[in-house]
Amino acid sequence: MQARTMPFEGAQFPVICAPLVARTKAALVEETRIVAAKKPGLLEWRVDFFDDIANTAAVVDTLAAIREACGGIPVLFTRRSSNEGGEPIAIDEPRVLVMYRAVCESKLAALVDYEMSNAAADVSQVRDMSAMHGVKLVLSFHDFMKTPGAPFIASRFALAQQLGADVAKVAVMPRNMGDVLVLLGATLQANESLPIPVVSMAMGGFGALTRVCGWTFGSAMTFAVGQSSSAPGQMPIEEIEAGVAMLRRALGR
Numbered sequence: 409m410q411a412r413t414m415p416f417e418g419a420q421f422p423v424i425c426a427p428l429v430a431r432t433k434a435a436l437v438e439e440t441r442i443v444a445a446k447k448p449g450l451l452e453w454r455v456d457f458f459d460d461i462a463n464t465a466a467v468v469d470t471l472a473a474i475r476e477a478c479g480g481i482p483v484l485f486t487r488r489s490s491n492e493g494g495e496p497i498a499i500d501e502p503r504v505l506v507m508y509r510a511v512c513e514s515k516l517a518a519l520v521d522y523e524m525s526n527a528a529a530d531v532s533q534v535r536d537m538s539a540m541h542g543v544k545l546v547l548s549f550h551d552f553m554k555t556p557g558a559p560f561i562a563s564r565f566a567l568a569q570q571l572g573a574d575v576a577k578v579a580v581m582p583r584n585m586g587d588v589l590v591l592l593g594a595t596l597q598a599n600e601s602l603p604i605p606v607v608s609m610a611m612g613g614f615g616a617l618t619r620v621c622g623w624t625f626g627s628a629m630t631f632a633v634g635q636s637s638s639a640p641g642q643m644p645i646e647e648i649e650a651g652v653a654m655l656r657r658a659l660g661r
C-alpha cells in the first residue's frame with residue numbers, strides 16, 4: 409500500500425526532521441539558523457531541553473523567534489516526557505497542558521507531539537486544543553529500554569489512531585537485529601492497516617538502519633542531526649539524505 413505523507417504543506421516522503429535542543433532563546437535561534445541551512449523538511453523543538461520551560465510566555469516568544477530564523481521550515485513542538493526518554497522538567501502536567509494550549513493558540517507550530525501514555529483526559533485535551541487551531545497531532549510511544557513484541561507495537565499504532573492522532577509514532581530500543589525486524593514488520597503492517605501516517609524508529613546502533621530505510625516499510629518521517637542529536641542512533645542530515653537517495657534510485661521510487 410502507498411505510504412501516507414506527513415500532514416503539513418510541502419511534506420516530502422519521507423520527511424527528514426531535525427531536532428533543536430539548545431537551552432536558551434539565543435542558543436536556539438543560532439541552532440535554528442545552522443540547522444535550517446541544511447534544509448530538513450521539519451524542525452522539532454524539544455522544549456524539555458529549554459531552561460525557561462516554566463514560563464509559557466517565554467516558550468511562545470522563543471517559538472516565534474525560531475519561526476523567524478527557520479526560513480519557512482515547519483516546526484514540530486515536543487515536550488518529551490521524562491517517563492519516555494525526555495529531560496526532567498520543572499513543571500507538572502497541568503502546566504504542560506497550559507503550555508501546549510498557548511502554543512496551539514499561537515499557530516506557530518504545524519504539529520505538536522504528545523505521548524499517548526499520558527492521562528486519557530490530558531490526551532483528549534491536547535487533541536481538542538490542537539484541532540481547534542488547525543495544529544496536527546502526533547501521538548507517540550517510546551521505549552528506551554527494549555523492543556516490545558509486535559502485537560504491543562501494533563496496539564500503540566492503533567491506539568494513537570483511536571485517540572484521534574493525525575500521526576502515530578513509535579520509537580523502541582532494540583537489543584539485537586531481531587528486534588529491528590520486529591519494529592520494521594510492525595511498521596509495515598500499521599501502514600497497511602491504518603488510515604493515518606505512521607512514523608517509527610529503532611534507536612541506538614542496532615536500529616540505525618531504520619533511520620535510513622524505515623520509509624521503505626512505511627515510516628513517513630525520520631529524525632536526523634542538524635547540530636545536536638536528541639536520541640541515540642540519529643545520523644547527520646547529509647548522511648540520511650544520501651542514504652535515502654541511494655535507496656530511492658535502487659528501488660525506483
Ligand SMILES: O=C1C[C@@](O)(C(=O)O)C[C@@H](O)[C@@H]1O
Nearest residue numbers: 427486579609611631638639
Ligand atoms: O520521538 C522522537 C524520536 C526520537 O526519539 C528518535 O529516536 O529519533 C527523537 C525525539 O526527538 C523525537 O521526539
